[in-house]
Amino acid sequence: VGYELLVACDLEGDSHRPPPGHPEIPERAVAAMSGIERAGIKEAVEVFKPRKASLEELLAVHSAEYVRLLEDTCRAGGGYLDPDTYVSPGSFDTALLCAGGAIEIVSRMASGSYKAGFLCMRPPGHHALPSRAMGFCLVNNVGLAAKWLEDRGQRVAIIDWDVHHGNGTQDVFYSDHRVMYVSTHQYPFYPGTGHYSEVGEGRGWGTTVNVPLPAGTSGAALRQAFETIVAPVVERFSPDWVLVSAGFDAHRDDPLAMLEATSGDFWHLARVVAQLAPSGRLAFFLEGGYDLQALSLSVGATLAAVLSLPYRPEQPSSAPGTAQPAIERAKRHLEDVGVLVSR
Numbered sequence: 494v495g496y497e498l499l500v501a502c503d504l505e506g507d508s509h510r511p512p513p514g515h516p517e518i519p520e521r522a523v524a525a526m527s528g529i530e531r532a533g534i535k536e537a538v539e540v541f542k543p544r545k546a547s548l549e550e551l552l553a554v555h556s557a558e559y560v561r562l563l564e565d566t567c568r569a570g571g572g573y574l575d576p577d578t579y580v581s582p583g584s585f586d587t588a589l590l591c592a593g594g595a596i597e598i599v600s601r602m603a604s605g606s607y608k609a610g611f612l613c614m615r616p617p618g619h620h621a622l623p624s625r626a627m628g629f630c631l632v633n634n635v636g637l638a639a640k641w642l643e644d645r646g647q648r649v650a651i652i653d654w655d656v657h658h659g660n661g662t663q664d665v666f667y668s669d670h671r672v673m674y675v676s677t678h679q680y681p682f683y684p685g686t687g688h689y690s691e692v693g694e695g696r697g698w699g700t701t702v703n704v705p706l707p708a709g710t711s712g713a714a715l716r717q718a719f720e721t722i723v724a725p726v727v728e729r730f731s732p733d734w735v736l737v738s739a740g741f742d743a744h745r746d747d748p749l750a751m752l753e754a755t756s757g758d759f760w761h762l763a764r765v766v767a768q769l770a771p772s773g774r775l776a777f778f779l780e781g782g783y784d785l786q787a788l789s790l791s792v793g794a795t796l797a798a799v800l801s802l803p804y805r806p807e808q809p810s811s812a813p814g815t816a817q818p819a820i821e822r823a824k825r826h827l828e829d830v831g832v833l834v835s836r
């Protein structure tokens with residue numbers, strides 16, 4: 494009997510060391526792994542330690558100049574690549590392991606029979622631009638996995654439910670019609686991008702979709718955004734693969750943002766994305782999530798949902814909240830320009 498979930502993780506190999514007080518810490522990957530145990534699904538999970546990505550693989554998304562700068566800064570002892578984004582001497586090796594893990598998840602799944610994959614590694618990747626580190630992110634992990642699949646003729650939808658807009662991922666695929674990028678995020682907020690009028694350009698027009706949500710948006714409203722906007726645009730795109738930028742900083746306990754989701758809400762979001770993915774073609778990539786308890790519970794709920802198990806450690810939120818007008822505005826705009834064709 495095969496395993497149902499494939500998880501890339503290497504806690505011992507993680508040598509990306511934060512400066513004191515920084516929220517993006519190695520304990521995040523530990524907490525995420527503990528969520529799998531709490532959810533009681535450990536027996537369904539195959540965990541592997543990934544190989545490092547090659548330079549050639551990184552160049553599918555990043556410039557050679559940037560990769561050199563990243564390596565040189567680490568080798569020189571570390572420092573800050575932007576006001577939020579640090580590297581330590583071991584960060585380059587850790588970034589290569591994350592990138593290798595991202596690619597290995599989808600390449601192993603392509604020839605296996607898993608229900609889903611999960612990159613349980615940090616730092617996150619969705620703010621990383623082709624030529625620049627940003628927002629705790631060094632290498633765009635989900636972008637590398639999507640490129641690997643695209644190079645093999647696959648249509649890929651990236652769904653980003655991290656509370657921040659994944660500007661790096663959007664940038665990589667903005668004019669690419671074979672990779673769709675769909676994001677829900679707090680707005681206006683860091684990094685500043687992700688207005689609903691950003692819908693792609695050139696041949697990629699219509700394959701970028703943004704659903705900006707005001708501070709205070711409830712989990713119920715987030716679920717509504719998934720059901721009324723995310724699901725129909727992805728369904729119409731008809732992807733061969735669905736990759737999820739799974740940050741859990743939209744949780745109500747997260748210290749960095751102001752959305753109000755619970756782990757029970759993430760369970761529902763995971764059910765939606767699982768229905769959008771062809772069988773065995775669904776992978777999650779850890780992005781943000783800075784409250785360790787919330788992260789642990791939410792990872793467990795997400796992966797349990799993929800296995801159709803009713804593990805919801807916290808109630809899904811029922812309050813509709815105040816986000817309805819914002820969701821309606823985004824929906825109407827996307828319908829008006831023809832990006833969203835409602836069912």
Ligand SMILES: [Zn+2]
Pocket residue numbers: 655656657740742780781782
């Ligand atoms: Zn985030």
